[in-house]
Amino acid sequence: METTNPSQDGIRSTETLGPDDLAAARAVLAAASAVDGREAVSEAGRLRLRVDSARPGVTHLVQRQEGVPAGYAQLEAAEGRTTVELTVHPDHRRAGLGRQLLDAALAEADAGPVDFWAHGGHPGAARLAEEYGAELVRELRQMRRPAEPVPDEPVLPNNVTVRTFRPGRDEAAWLRLNALAFAHHPEQGSWTEQDLAERLAESWFDPAGLFLAWRGEQLVGFHWTKVHPDGLGEVYVVAVDPAEQGSGLGRALTATGLRHLAEDRKVPAVLLYVDADNPAAVRVYERLGFTVHEVDLVYRVDTAAGR
Template sequence: MNILISDEAPEGFGLSMTVPQGFSRDLLTVELVAALRESLVATDSLTQIWIEDAQMDDDKLLSSIGFSSYRDLWQMRCKFPPNGEGIATRSYICGVDDEAFLEVNARAFSWHPEQGSLDLSKLDDLFKEEWFDDEGFLLLEVENRLAGFCWTKVHHQSDLTVGEIFAIAVDPDFHGRGFGKPLTISGLNYLADVGADLGMLYVEADNIPAIRIYEDIGFTHFCTNRAYRNSV
C-alpha cells in the first residue's frame, strides 16, 4: 500500500498526496517525509495531504511533521430503498449536454476547490474512465433549463457493490424549490436498479444543510477523510 501522489494539485498547492485507508500508522510519518523529499516540488510550496478514514491520533502525527488539518470530508452510506420519492430525470448525452452541465456545475460549485474547476478537458477525461456510464448521469430539467444533476458511479468491490452519488447539485437559480432531496433519491434508485448493495456519497463536514437532507433520506456517517496542509 503506497501513498498516492496526485497528477495535478488543487489551486494554491504545489503538491497533493493521499494516504489510503488502512495505511499503517507506524509508518505514516516516515513514509510521508520520504515522499515529500522525493517529490520535485519546491520545499517552500504549500502541500496538501489527504488521510482516508482519519483516526484519532492523526492530527498529532501530522503535526509532528508540520501539518495541520483544515478540511473534513464525510463519507456517508445508506441502505436501499431510500426514504422518500424521486423526481423525473433523463440521462446525460455526451457532446450535447456538456456546455449546459459545465455552466451549472461552475455556479453550483464556485466554492469547491476540485469540482468547481471542472472544464471540458477534465470532463472528457472523466468520460473515458472505465466506470463512466452516461445512463447513470441523471439530469433534472425544469422550465426547459438544466436545473440540476445527479452523477452516479458504481464501485465493484470484492464483497459488495457500492453505488456512489459521485456529484450532485442544483443550479443556484433553482435553490429553495426542494429539488435536492428527490434528485438524490432518483440517483439512489438508479443505483439500486443496477445492482448496488448500498448507497454512498461524500459531503463536506461543515455542510450542515446537506447533511440534514442526507440523514433524512437514510444516510449515516461512515468515516471521515481529512485534509492537512503545511505552513510556508
C-alpha cells in the first residue's frame, strides 16, 4: 500500500507525515469541515497532524485521485483494537473512495475489532456501516445550552477549596486524577504527559479557565473550560475523584466553569460531550439546561470474524 512517490494516485500508508502528505491530509479535512459543518477528525487526531511527528500506534492513510488529495484516514492501535477516523473530500464523494479507505484501514489493522467514528452521524458512514455489517457500539452526544441564565453560586462540599491551574506545578496531580476518574474511558483516561503538554501549548489554553478542587493537599476534582475560535464555550473536561461521587462536587465544578464562561469570557453558548451510556452525567447536564445538539457514533467491524 505504501507508494514511493507521495503525489501518486492511490492510498499511501505512513507512520510519519512528510510535508506533501501533511498538506494533502489538511486539505481534505479543511474541505470536509467546510461542507459538513464539523471536524472529521477529533482534537487528538488533529494534534497528530504535524510534519515528521510520529506517535506510537498511529498510522496515516493519505488518498489521492487524479493527482489531488481525495481522502484521509487516521488509525490508532491500542488495547487490542484499532480506532479509525476517516473522511473523503467533498469533491470526490459517492465514487467508492470511502469504501477504498475503509478497506485499506481494515487491511492495516491487526485482527480484532476496528472501531470507526461517524462524527455528526454522517449518513455516508451509516451506509458503510450497513454494508460492512458493523455494529453500533457507542453514541457520544454533543449537548448545548445558552450561556444565560448563569447558574447559581456553587456550593462546595465541606473542606473543599477551588483555585485555578498553575502551569509547571499542577500537571502531575492533574494527570493522576484524570487517569483515576476516567479509568474506563477509551480516550480521556489514557492521557500522557505529552497529551497534556500538547493541549497546554494550544493557543486556546487559559489557566484561568481550568478550575481545580482540593481537599487539603489532594486534588479531588477539576473543570477545564475552553473557548473556541468562533466564541463558543465548552465544558472541556469535568472529573471528580470516585471517592467524592455523590457529594455534589461535580455539579459545583460544572457551575463554576459555566459562570466563568458566561461572566468572564462572555460566550453566547456552551457545548459539551457526554456518552449516552452515562445517564447520571446526562441527567446532571439536562438539569443545567443542556439539550442534545448532535451525536457522534462509533461502529465496530470485527476483522477476526471476517466480513
